[in-house]
Amino acid sequence: MALENIILELEKGIATIIINRPEKLNALNKATIQELHETLKLVDENPDIRVVIITGSGEKAFVAGADIAEFAHFSAEEGTELAAKGQQILFDFVENMKTPVIAAINGFALGGGLELAMACHFRIASDNAKMGLPETSLGVIPGYGGTQRLSQLIGKGRAMEMIMTAGMITAEDAYKAGLVNHVVPQADLFATYTTLANRIMKNSPTAISKAIEAVNANFTTGVNGFDVEIKNFGDCFATEDFKEGTTAFLEKRKAEFKGK
Template sequence: MTYQNILSEIKNGTLYITINREKKLNALNKDTLAELADAVAFAQENPEVKCVLLTGAGEKAFVAGADISEFSSYTPEQGEALARNGQATVFDAIENSRKPFLAAINGFALGGGLELAMACHIRVAADTAKMGLPEVTLGLIPGYGGTQRLTQLVGKGRATEMIITAEMITAEKAERIGLVNYSVPAQELIVKSEEILNKIKQRAPLAVAAAISAVNAVYRDGVNGFEVEIKEFGKCFGNEDFKEGVTAFLTKRAPEFKAL
């Protein structure tokens, strides 16, 4: 697929995805979501990709929300279909990815932009970034998992306040309440993000995937997360990464894990 709205490049095992609509503050329109869905699927299938760094073009915005003009005349049925499709192909696909996604939040992350960042497994924000879910100012609510993931990350009270006041928060506050992992000077954003991903790339990819699956099970209704952990733990004993990791440990050498 040829991309018009995102940039995609693999470097040293990391797939860099940049939402490239700087003049539109990287707003998510249908074409951009379709390209993101394709890039996420590509990451899962390509053995060269060990992890993904997701960011926005320019210095102003990570993603400043959805392209409102595209859905301003939607019916309730069309609105529901929009949310359901986006959830399945982009947001849930990222959260359930076997490969870690890190959001490098370089500027405004609003509405669908914050929802996109929250779908990622790790978030690093520039100290100049601001975040929020302003949908109620449009007579809407978040539709790409915002009500669920924000509550999981910061708790019911803070999530409810952010959503129904539509107030933005700073990167410093986002770090303090657990919405992002780190707030760093803007010039250090990519360096810090790459530092985290480089650590992950040294670990056993099959174990990393198993850990993501087990952590995600915490939030699945009707699923016993302890049981998921036990099964994932057991499966690790049957893969080559475990054999390589143990052999390397016992022979006092660095492990050489295979790509997922």
């Protein structure tokens, strides 16, 4: 698959996906969303990939939003289709991947960029990062899950304020609000997410995928998260990873998980 808008780097179980449209501050257009979907689908199906990192090229932006020129003249029907398809093939897809996905926010994460970061399983930000959902300043609302995920992550009141003011917050304020897990100097961003990825890779891939599913169930309408947790807990007992993990614990050695 030829990639025009993203760069894929594979090393020691980590897939790093770099959104590479620096002239547009890595803004998301239809082609980039499609490339991201196809690439993420491939890495999620690869048992050798244990962690995915999504970041932006350069030092200015993670993703500075959607490519406004692409939809400025859309009708209501076209706008609805844009949001529905984007959520399906990228934002919801990322959230429900069985492989852990970390957003490494290396600059501006605005609009669709913040929505992409929020769809990831957790977020790390460089200290120069700025985050916001400025859509109301354009006469529209967040359409890639922003109204839902932001309120889940930081609470209804803070989400309402960010969306209604269309303002940006700093990385430090994002950390205080619970929007990002860590804030580090930009020079330390790579080392930080690599360290976290290596810690994740020490654990069972099958258990992690079951945990992702169980946590997400709590935010899915009509689904009882406790029931999903009970089922997934039981399912783990039938895996080779469970046998290896418990045996290694009893034998006082490090487990060697195979993801089976």
